[in-house]
Amino acid sequence: KQEVTQIPAALSVPEGENLVLNCSFTDSAIYNLQWFRQDPGKGLTSLLLIQSSQREQTSGRLNASLDKSSGRSTLYIAASQPGDSATYLCAARNSGNTPLVFGKGTRLSVIA
Amino acid sequence: GAVVSQHPSWVICKSGTSVKIECRSLDFQATTMFWYRQFPKQSLMLMATSNEGSKATYEQGVEKDKFLINHASLTLSTLTVTSAHPEDSSFYICSVLGGTDTQYFGPGTRLTVL
Numbered sequence: 001k002q003e004v005t006q007i008p009a010a011l012s013v014p015e016g017e018n019l020v021l022n023c024s025f026t027d028s029a030i031y032n033l034q035w036f037r038q039d040p041g042k043g044l045t046s047l048l049l050i051q052s053s054q055r056e057q058t059s060g061r062l063n064a065s066l067d068k069s070s071g072r073s074t075l076y077i078a079a080s081q082p083g084d085s086a087t088y089l090c091a092a093r094n095s096g097n098t099p100l101v102f103g104k105g106t107r108l109s110v111i112a
Numbered sequence: 113g114a115v116v117s118q119h120p121s122w123v124i125c126k127s128g129t130s131v132k133i134e135c136r137s138l139d140f141q142a143t144t145m146f147w148y149r150q151f152p153k154q155s156l157m158l159m160a161t162s163n164e165g166s167k168a169t170y171e172q173g174v175e176k177d178k179f180l181i182n183h184a185s186l187t188l189s190t191l192t193v194t195s196a197h198p199e200d201s202s203f204y205i206c207s208v209l210g211g212t213d214t215q216y217f218g219p220g221t222r223l224t225v226l
Contacts, residue, residue, distance in 0.1 A: 003193065020142045021206070030188070032213065034215075041203075042219075042220070043205060043217060043219040043220040044156075044205070044217045046179065046214075046217075049213070049214065051213070056186065089155065089156070093154075093215075097144065099146040099158050099207065099209075099215065100207075100215050101158070102148075102156045102157075103155060104154065104155040107153055
């Protein structure tokens with residue numbers, strides 16, 4: 001059964017810093033992996049989707065990488081801003097018709 | 113625009129009552145929908161997989177008689193929390209499988225049971 005772990009659970013950085021959020025998964029035979037953002041009391045916003053055949057995806061200041069062999073993904077945020085403060089969730093899917101399995105998230109605070 | 117809608121967005125009810133949450137797929141027909149719940153400061157945990165025209169598949173530890181799922185059409189799945197108790201207070205989120213690549217998530221329903 002797929003399990004997803006995210007480290008650290010919480011992170012506080014000063015504005016402008018580059019940072020990396022880590023995600024690991026136990027079953028390397030994933031179909032795809034997705035990173036989400038969740039603001040307090042709100043739903044999910046999809047940030048990046050990486051297919052199993054891809055190594056990375058980029059969107060603006062965000063870059064997500066995928067290393068299936070080691071069971072790891074990272075989300076890199078460049079030049080962090082206070083507006084980036086949120087919980088970031090990593091989720092993996094094992095096949096095209098199975099649901100995403102979520103990690104517990106990393107709660108990010110960017111201090112102005 | 114939104115691909116998945118949920119109604120209501122929040123609900124407060126008394127202990128012992130039943131609450132129905134609707135999940136609608138707005139842009140396409142959805143044979144499969146998923147229901148998750150999220151307790152405060154926890155991650156999303158899959159509760160059940162809802163299949164149109166057949167019985168839902170529940171995850172281990174989720175009581176199927178307490179959380180009734182009906183997926184009667186290709187655009188609507190409902191989750192009914194029966195005889196709700198304070199420990200059922202949570203954020204319930206539905207998700208629709210769009211094609212084979214992407215899960216689209218509803219905005220969630222916050223349930224508070226007094």
